Amino acid sequence: GPPACVRCKRRDGDLDVAIGDRYYHVACWTCTACDKALALDHATDVGNGELQCDRCAAQIARVEADPRGNQYDSVVSVQRQLRVVTPTQSPVTGKGSPATVVARLPTQSGSARHQQELLRWCQRRLAKRSAFRDGGVRVSNFTTSWKDGRAFCALLESAFPALIDWSKVMQQDARANLDYAFTQAASLGVPRLLDPEDVTDLVVPDRRSIVLYLMELHKAMA
Known part of the structure; x- marks a missing residue:
């Protein structure tokens, strides 16, 4: 064909x-x-x-x-530095009303290795998904690879196939896909650390915010 x-x-x-x-x-x-x-x-x-x-x-x-400001010592140390607040604006773009914001994180030695492990975990999950879904989704970084929302949806689908309607994902734009992924993940207890505009409105999405959100997804999918 x-x-x-x-x-x-x-x-x-x-x-x-x-x-x-x-x-x-x-x-x-x-x-x-x-x-x-x-x-x-x-x-x-x-x-x-x-x-x-x-x-x-x-x-x-x-x-x-x-390397500045985007390094983490471990998943546990990062999660301990999340603080729940009730802001009226998103910490990334100043829009939306997320339930949490990210505290300033210290730079720790060895953190690059943990980020690489998280990226490899995402890649393994997406590779596993490709076994039952045509049109594989691949990621190579913690910024632009996630911008259209499909990677978040595919990651969720890899563990919870019934949670994601892929035909819907293929028809929606980036903002709708991101909202869909974050909403579906919230049903699993994943805190909504990001709003769609936090990802779509920046040429290069904030890597730290995406890493933190993926850590929460990792917990829910473990």
Whole structure:
């Protein structure tokens, strides 16, 4: 049959953009960070079907290389530093009304290893999900890989298949998918540390906030 678009996974329509053996609809040929249309000579392939404009690729590279304020000693030590409050604004974008905010976390040695273990856990869960679901979802970082909401939904589906309606996920936009994932996770007792706009409104979502939320998902799925 015809090849599927790397981004939307659909086989319908004209796949007018090709990179090697990978094909994209023109509408899907956009930066996965800022969602702007890409020029062929100003696109960076960061793997797993993700494409970024030069500006976002450079900015993300700086964020990922900066160790300050994004390191954790252990899951337990981080969870002890969460404090429940009743704010009127999100700590990330100043919007929404989350039930918790994240306290300032100290930098600890050895924390990069724990983050890598968490990322590998996510990747293993998503690989397991691919065994029963076409159109695999892959993650390579704690920022842009989660921006469209599908990775959160897929992670939940890997442990609780009845919790996620994947046909719904494929039809929704990023904000709706994020809200869907956070709402469904809340039914498992996962605190809603993020609002959709905390992820969608930033070119590079806050890595620390996503790591903390994934730690809570890890607890619920253990």
